[in-house]
Amino acid sequence: MISIDDFRTEARNWISQNLEPLEHSNTKILRGVDNLSAEDLPPERELQRKIYQAGYAGISWPAEYGGQGLTKQHEVVFVEESANYRMPDFGVLTGTTFLVCGNTMLAHASPDFLSRHIPRILAGDELVVQFFSEPSAGSDLAGLTTRATRDGDDWILNGSKTWSSGAACADWGMCLARTNWDVPKHRGLTWFAVPCNAPGLRIDPIKEINGDEEFCQEFFDDVRISDAERIGPVDGGWNITHSMLVFERGAGRVVSETAPAGPGELAPDLVALAQRLGRTSAPNVRQLIASAHIDDYARQQLAYRIAGQIRKNGANTGMAAYGKLATGTYDPIRAQIALEIGGAAALTWEKGDRDGIEPSIDYLNSRVMSIAGGSNEVQRNGISERVLDLPREPAFDLDKPFREVERGGPGTEWSGKTSG
């Protein structure tokens, strides 16, 4: 295996000769939510293919599926070396494809499945979206009702998925469906890969409060897929969901092991805002700016600490949940600080004024991470049960066949009794 130092030299040479240095003008600012459109994709796919062909895609993924079979450390080196260059940007699909779905498939799918999908993923030909939450199953994901029914060598899917970020631009979806209604909820779920252009699958964009259409809702109407597209065992989907959540919360992310640099500029967006309004000498504004700057740095240091803990003690969904909870807690605080500094001036702007609109957009987006990908409450449950070792709340649905679980609806009354 190539040594880390040689790999770094080779990667550095290749990168400097083949990639475009990052300049402010070609940096897309991904602020939690971005609006990716299908027209944006072809050049990004081309760039991904170039990196793949040069042998720098899937650096730590197995060679038999088109990866490079090297170590995480090699991957860290590439991330470090390419940090100031333009890399493929598939918006939210970058994370779902390479971090979440790709890693989950590698951990659980059959060799046949992997040799069909992974090389195409690495080449930029398959972008993968998660078909995960449903209109009636979010935090209680295991209570989902999209069903997959066996039909010979195929499965027939019916139901609906939602909050699928980037689905309108994706090629495949990784879909969790109920395959058994006669067992408790966690034991009757199975994962499938579904082509986004499958007959019977309709993908509708959802317009969000910021005017974007990043999320989608999908409607499955007798969508037929081959059993070869199943990921992991029949009815064994919940364990896979767990490992997917670990990846989603950052376990597969390649983080540089060196400590983050110094604190950098003082909250540049907030200072610029205060300067535009001539408020930099107001004591309360100064306090707010410094607070935001400190919180930003504390979040960065927390991420570094969590990465270190995970490297040392292995992946832990509870530990990773601290990072997610920090984001869900501090994003709204930071957005409120901008509005407070800006006062009335942050609430109105002339059409086309990008600086003017920013605090409002940030404010509208500030609760995205408190809800998306597992709400703050779900993170708190994870932390308290998996890090602090506190007991679970009693539940009413754990031990009965899912078809007998009360699911609410018009006229349903709940007694609140735990037994009898």
Next chain:
Amino acid sequence: MEIEITEEQELLREMSARFIESNCPLVAVREFMDDKRGITTDYLTQTAELGWYSLLVSEEYGGGQVSESGISDAAIVAEERGRLVQPGAFISSNLVALAISEFGSEDQRSSLLPDLMAGASIATWATADTSGNWDLGAGVTATRSENGVVLDGTKGLVQDAHIADSILVTANLNGSPIHLIVPAASSGVTVKPLESLDITRRFGRITFEQAEFPLELALGFPDDGIRLWERLTDVAAVLTVAESVGALSYLFDMVVEYSKDRWAFGRPIGSFQSIKHTLANTGLLLEMCRAMSAAATRAVAGNDDSASEVASMAKAFVGKNCIEASHECFQVFGGIGYTWEHDQHLYFRRLAVDAALFGEPAWHRERICKIHEL
């Protein structure tokens, strides 16, 4: 990792922890509360044998570190001390030792350091004024006299003022700082012991009335006054933050255990989401405080360009959030936490005072704005 702990540092931690657990557990801390001095000679000499007061003194002058950085060694001790809310002016006396080692004269080094490091004498830093203003030289003015300087004014929040043998006083000389190490028993110096929110430690007020001292008692004068002050402020922040993190860690462990042991409505209260979520939020604050403590220790120990800024960031963040976290813990303890016999109030008190010592969060936030020339 966030901080690489060397084997020798781990040994220092273990020995310090073992000493504290066997010689000064919380029962003993409570006994010290009724003691006139608030600390015993034995405690001081025994902890001096562990090296507690030598860590920030250069080896050249008889000091000793267990790693490349005495500051990160001292942060380890501070964290262990925080866990069992130890008495004594560990931070203050180490700051004075650091000031002498880095900025003192030959004479000061040879006359003061040996006793300080041996725990045979106590030194403390008088920096804030009586209202808790931590600005450079607050509260005491210095005027040049024929034979040196004359100090006038009062310093507040001076730890262990009542038993200190030497006082490092930071005064304002026509808008410039001057630091002097003066014997507590000097003419014109009056020490007034005060009662405090933190009953595990002692604080006092020191008044200077026409107190005249020769210039030989000054450190870093006239050129290094600001540099010395910045240095002491940074190290004070690192050590206070480490101590608070130790205290909050212990308090948090205590409350998590309590939530498992205490039953209500037929189940442990730790199974209620209201309690679980409160504790998860508190755990998040603790983890972030730990991360910030590590960052500040790294930055100041490594003399980074951003050392002062990161030290202030940590002090502001940890000060504010440890108080918040201690309130959440109090809430989970419920009524039992309001009783004198329960230990949680020792932490509730300690964390609130730590937040203010060596600069409250707002003061450090303003310092950060100034560092960025905002």
